[in-house]
Amino acid sequence: MIDGLHSLLFQSGFLHMTLGMLVMWVIAFVLIYLAIAKEFEPLLLLPIGFGILLANLPLSDLMEPGQGLLWRFYHHGIQWEVIPPLIFLGLGALTDFRPMLANPRLIFLGAAAQGGVYVTFFVAHAAGMSLDQAASIGIIGGADGPTTIYLTSKLAPELLGSAAVAAYSYMALVPIIQPPIMKGLTTKAERVIRMKKGRKPSNLEVILFPLAATIVVVLLVPPAAALISMLMLGNLFREAKVVERLTKASQNELLNIVTIFLGLPVGATMNADTFLRPQAISIFLLGLVAFAVSTACGVLLAKGMNLVSKDKINPLIGAAGVSAVPMSARVVHKVGSEADKKNYLLMYAMGPNVAGVIGTVIAAGVFLTLLR
Amino acid sequence: MSEALSVFVTGIVGVFAGMALLYLTVKLNAFVAGKIDARRAPAGEPAPEATDAQEDGRP
Numbered sequence: 001m002i003d004g005l006h007s008l009l010f011q012s013g014f015l016h017m018t019l020g021m022l023v024m025w026v027i028a029f030v031l032i033y034l035a036i037a038k039e040f041e042p043l044l045l046l047p048i049g050f051g052i053l054l055a056n057l058p059l060s061d062l063m064e065p066g067q068g069l070l071w072r073f074y075h076h077g078i079q080w081e082v083i084p085p086l087i088f089l090g091l092g093a094l095t096d097f098r099p100m101l102a103n104p105r106l107i108f109l110g111a112a113a114q115g116g117v118y119v120t121f122f123v124a125h126a127a128g129m130s131l132d133q134a135a136s137i138g139i140i141g142g143a144d145g146p147t148t149i150y151l152t153s154k155l156a157p158e159l160l161g162s163a164a165v166a167a168y169s170y171m172a173l174v175p176i177i178q179p180p181i182m183k184g185l186t187t188k189a190e191r192v193i194r195m196k197k198g199r200k201p202s203n204l205e206v207i208l209f210p211l212a213a214t215i216v217v218v219l220l221v222p223p224a225a226a227l228i229s230m231l232m233l234g235n236l237f238r239e240a241k242v243v244e245r246l247t248k249a250s251q252n253e254l255l256n257i258v259t260i261f262l263g264l265p266v267g268a269t270m271n272a273d274t275f276l277r278p279q280a281i282s283i284f285l286l287g288l289v290a291f292a293v294s295t296a297c298g299v300l301l302a303k304g305m306n307l308v309s310k311d312k313i314n315p316l317i318g319a320a321g322v323s324a325v326p327m328s329a330r331v332v333h334k335v336g337s338e339a340d341k342k343n344y345l346l347m348y349a350m351g352p353n354v355a356g357v358i359g360t361v362i363a364a365g366v367f368l369t370l371l372r
Numbered sequence: 373m374s375e376a377l378s379v380f381v382t383g384i385v386g387v388f389a390g391m392a393l394l395y396l397t398v399k400l401n402a403f404v405a406g407k408i409d410a411r412r413a414p415a416g417e418p419a420p421e422a423t424d425a426q427e428d429g430r431p
Contacts, residue, residue, distance in 0.1 A: 100398070101398055101401075101402065104395050104398040104399055104402075105395070107391050107394055107395045107398065108388075108391060108392075108395070110391060111387050111388050111390075111391035111392075114384075114387045115384065117383070118379075118380050118383045118384050118387075119380075121376070121379065121380060121383070122376055122377070122380045125373070125376040126373070126376070131375065131376060131379065134376065135379075201402065201405075202405055202406070202409050204405040204408055204409055205401055205402055205405035205406075208401050208404065208405055209398065209401055212397045212400070212401050213394060213397060216393050216394060216397045217390065217394070220389075220390050220393060221386075221390065355391070355394075358391070358394060359387060359390075359391055362386070362387050362390040362391065363383065363387050365390075366382070366383050366386040366387060366390075367379075367383065369386075370379050370382060370383070371379070
């Protein structure tokens with residue numbers, strides 16, 4: 001009996017705990033706290049936090065290659081590139097491209113906001129990261145979680161957990177990070193600019209757009225086909241208005257289910273051995289740089305466009321070129337209404353916001369084309 | 373480092389080129405949709421345009 005108890009004790013996890021695991025528990029609890037108490041991106045940070053906790057319970061083997069439950073989620077969902085495109089299907093079914101179609105020049109603000117992606121890529125490589133790792137860190141600046149996960153899982157899977165947590169954390173912190181940059185780069189006179197109302201796209205136009213955009217983007221950057229095709233298919237479901245069940249399933253059940261299977265294994269990639277390195281801190285700092293530079297690039301391009309355009313753009317909407325939909329558009333509206341209460345910028349900001357989603361996918365496709 | 377610089381420049385140019393292509397696609401799309409709508413509309417009536425209700429997904 002003594003031998004049995006002895007064996008039970010030595011095969012339990014208690015004697016295999018390490019200090020690193022305890023540190024990871026703290027990180028897991030902080031993320032879970034932020035998700036529940038502060039509602040910071042709870043749909044992702046809650047399962048990610050729980051995944052971190054599970055990955056740092058000794059002897060559980062949940063991430064054991066070929067055996068563990070979470071490893072199977074990770075392998076078949078993320079390594080097989082299934083889950084991020086399915087998330088995009090749901091996002092497409094939720095996205096209204098009309099603000100962008102109504103004012104197509106705002107597309108360029110979605111392009112400018114990818115500036116932070118490439119600036120950070122260059123800085124990260126100069127700081128000693130490999131090209132693949134630098135690309136995975138740079139893409140955080142696009143503020144698009146699924147694209148960050150998709151690109152990182154292909155180029156630098158060892159950074160997956162850190163890059164995903166950084167991306168979703170900064171997306172949650174949009175209301176804190178963006179306003180000082182937006183205010184610092186604009187004058188009061190610019191913030192009160194009222195934009196001319198765009199035209200109303202016809203129903204046929206919004207149905208044709210996902211078809212045309214899929215053809216153009218896939219021809220341009222074939223490695224981005226999985227993401228852009230699912231995004232546009234979801235949008236076609238929505239706009240065609242003849243497959244209500246598929247639209248609702250994409251927007252709700254499917255999106256919710258794949259969100260669970262995305263968050264858990266991403267969190268589970270963050271075990272103490274791979275995460276508790278100076279590199280993780282670099283990723284968070286560089287991710288912040290990427291996000292800030294992307295915001296600044298969008299605002300600066302909007303100011304530049306005003307120099308040559310008759311119809312002025314409120315430069316604040318440039319900040320919405322990062323693809324944190326609809327959070328950054330809401331932040332633009334809030335900062336704009338602080339300067340002029342009656343200036344309703346939300347719908348204008350949604351144009352660069354949805355363009356930014358496509359821009360980040362193209363940026364990821366360009367990285368994959370050049371680096372793989 | 374030169375490879376990183378090459379990716380940096382190609383990347384920025386590639387994204388702007390891609391988005392410029394998207395811009396042209398949106399413009400062409402609007403033109404084609406406008407022509408089709410105009411052809412479908414009965415003579416003497418303007419081409420149909422989405423109403424607020426339709427845009428909200430309401431019948």
